[in-house]
Amino acid sequence: MKTPTTSAVVAAATATALLLLAACSGGTKTGSDGGGSKTLTLASVDQGSVEDVVKAFEKANPGVKVRYTTSGADQYQQQVRTQLSSGTAPDVMSVWPGNGNPGATHVLAKPGYLRDLSDQAWAKKMPDAIQSVAQYEGKTYNAIFGQNGIGAVYNEQAMEKAGLTPPDTWTKLLAFCRDAKAKGTPAFALGNQDNWVTQLVLYALVATTVYGPDRDFDQKMQAGQATFADSSWKAALEQYVTMEKTGCFQKNPLGTNYEASQQLAATGKTLGIVQGNWVIALLKQKNPGGTFTLKALPATDNPSQTLIPAAAGAGYGVNAKAKNPELALKFVNFVMSPKGMNLFVKKQGGLPSLPDTGYRADPSLTELSQFITSNRTVPFMDQRWPSAKVQQTMLSGLQEIFSGQSTPDQLLKAMDADYKSGS
Missing domain, CATH: 3.40.190.10 (Periplasmic binding protein-like II)
Incomplete structure (x- = not known):
C-alpha cells in the first residue's frame, strides 16, 4: 500500500506502498554526461528520500552520475513491466516484496527480468521474515532496505x-x-x-x-x-x-x-x-x-x-539486462550498507531491515518499534497472495464501494475467485 501498495503497505508502503508502498508525483533528474560507464539509470517510487541517497552515492563515487525518475506507485507499476519486456527499463528499479502487485519480486523475477543478488554479502544477513519476501525460488532478487508499518x-x-x-x-x-x-x-x-x-x-x-x-x-x-x-x-x-x-x-x-x-x-x-x-x-x-x-x-x-x-518495504532490484550492471550492483550495495540504509530510513521515517546499523528510530515510530519487538505485527496481506490480480481486484473494488457501485460481499467474492485462479 507508500509509497507503496503495501504492500506492503506499507511500508510503504509501505510500504508500500506497500505498496506498498509510495510516492506522490513524478520527476526526472539527469546526469550531465548523458551516458557511458559512469552513468546509472534508476526508477524509484521513493520520492522525498531517494534524492539524498543518490547524492550520497554520487559523492562516494566521484565521476558517477545517476539519471533517475520518481513516480507514484500506480503509474510506476503500470510502466515497469512494459519497460522490462521491451528492453527499455533502467539499470535499477523499485521492486516490492513478495507477490502482491505488478512490480513485486515474484512477478518480475519469474520471467527472468531481475538479476540474482544472492551472492551479495547483505543477502545472507537478512532476517528470515524479510528474506522470505525478497526471494523467488530460493534466490534473492530484492535489496530491501527498510521495514514499514x-x-x-x-x-x-x-x-x-x-x-x-x-x-x-x-x-x-x-x-x-x-x-x-x-x-x-x-x-x-x-x-x-x-x-x-x-x-x-x-x-x-x-x-x-x-x-x-x-x-x-x-x-x-x-x-x-x-x-x-x-x-x-x-x-x-x-x-x-x-x-x-x-x-x-x-x-x-x-x-x-x-x-x-x-x-x-x-x-x-x-x-x-x-x-x-x-x-x-x-x-x-x-x-x-x-x-x-x-x-x-x-x-x-x-x-x-x-x-x-x-513488513518489508519496497526495495531495489537490478535489471537482468542492465546496461551498466557493475554500477547497478554498486548502487544496491550502497543502499544496503549502514550508511545508505540509515539515510533512506531516516528520510522515510522507517526502520532498517538489517540489524547492527547503529540506527536510532525517530520518536514518531516508538509505538511501531514496540509492536515489532513484541511480535504484535503481521505482514502486509498482499505479500502472501498467489498473484497480483487479487490486490488489483481489491483496489478497484474498494473504489467502487466508496462510489456506491459495489458492496463488501461482492468484493470479497471477487477476491476469492482471483485467489483461487491464481493458486
Missing part, C-alpha cells in the same frame, strides 16, 4: 488544538471521529483517488480482526480451508464502511489524491492520516515545524488484541 499518523499540533487524544479501542475510534467532525476538523485524510491508498485502512483493521484470533489464516487460505468472504475480512471491510459513514474522513475521498491527502494532514485540515510510516517524511516536508506520530488503528475494544501491519 501501517497505522494512524497524527498531527500532534492539530490534536492539541482539537483537545483530542489518539483512541486505543474501536468504540473510542468512532467517538474520536464524531468529536473531530463536530469540531470541523475530520479525523483522517483519505486519498482514494489513487487506488493503492484504498487498501491501507482495510489492512490496518484486518491485522487485528483477522490475524488477532488466527495467525495461521494465510496458511489456511493457501490450503483452501478459508476464504475472504467467510472470514473476518468481511467484518473489517464493514468497519471500513462504518468509518466512512461516521465521518472519519474528509468529504469526497475519491476526489482526493495521495498528495492532497498529505497536505490536509500536514496542515491540520485533518487530525491525521491512515498511512504507512513513509508518509511522515512527506508530511514534514509540507510542514517542517509539525510533529507527527504513528499509532496503531484499533479494531476491537481490547487494546491488548491490537496488531499492526508491518
Whole structure:
C-alpha cells in the first residue's frame, strides 16, 4: 500500500506502498554526461528520500552520475513491466516484496527480468521474515532496505488544538471521529483517488480482526480451508464502511489524491492520516515545524488484541539486462550498507531491515518499534497472495464501494475467485 501498495503497505508502503508502498508525483533528474560507464539509470517510487541517497552515492563515487525518475506507485507499476519486456527499463528499479502487485519480486523475477543478488554479502544477513519476501525460488532478487508499518499518523499540533487524544479501542475510534467532525476538523485524510491508498485502512483493521484470533489464516487460505468472504475480512471491510459513514474522513475521498491527502494532514485540515510510516517524511516536508506520530488503528475494544501491519518495504532490484550492471550492483550495495540504509530510513521515517546499523528510530515510530519487538505485527496481506490480480481486484473494488457501485460481499467474492485462479 507508500509509497507503496503495501504492500506492503506499507511500508510503504509501505510500504508500500506497500505498496506498498509510495510516492506522490513524478520527476526526472539527469546526469550531465548523458551516458557511458559512469552513468546509472534508476526508477524509484521513493520520492522525498531517494534524492539524498543518490547524492550520497554520487559523492562516494566521484565521476558517477545517476539519471533517475520518481513516480507514484500506480503509474510506476503500470510502466515497469512494459519497460522490462521491451528492453527499455533502467539499470535499477523499485521492486516490492513478495507477490502482491505488478512490480513485486515474484512477478518480475519469474520471467527472468531481475538479476540474482544472492551472492551479495547483505543477502545472507537478512532476517528470515524479510528474506522470505525478497526471494523467488530460493534466490534473492530484492535489496530491501527498510521495514514499514501501517497505522494512524497524527498531527500532534492539530490534536492539541482539537483537545483530542489518539483512541486505543474501536468504540473510542468512532467517538474520536464524531468529536473531530463536530469540531470541523475530520479525523483522517483519505486519498482514494489513487487506488493503492484504498487498501491501507482495510489492512490496518484486518491485522487485528483477522490475524488477532488466527495467525495461521494465510496458511489456511493457501490450503483452501478459508476464504475472504467467510472470514473476518468481511467484518473489517464493514468497519471500513462504518468509518466512512461516521465521518472519519474528509468529504469526497475519491476526489482526493495521495498528495492532497498529505497536505490536509500536514496542515491540520485533518487530525491525521491512515498511512504507512513513509508518509511522515512527506508530511514534514509540507510542514517542517509539525510533529507527527504513528499509532496503531484499533479494531476491537481490547487494546491488548491490537496488531499492526508491518513488513518489508519496497526495495531495489537490478535489471537482468542492465546496461551498466557493475554500477547497478554498486548502487544496491550502497543502499544496503549502514550508511545508505540509515539515510533512506531516516528520510522515510522507517526502520532498517538489517540489524547492527547503529540506527536510532525517530520518536514518531516508538509505538511501531514496540509492536515489532513484541511480535504484535503481521505482514502486509498482499505479500502472501498467489498473484497480483487479487490486490488489483481489491483496489478497484474498494473504489467502487466508496462510489456506491459495489458492496463488501461482492468484493470479497471477487477476491476469492482471483485467489483461487491464481493458486
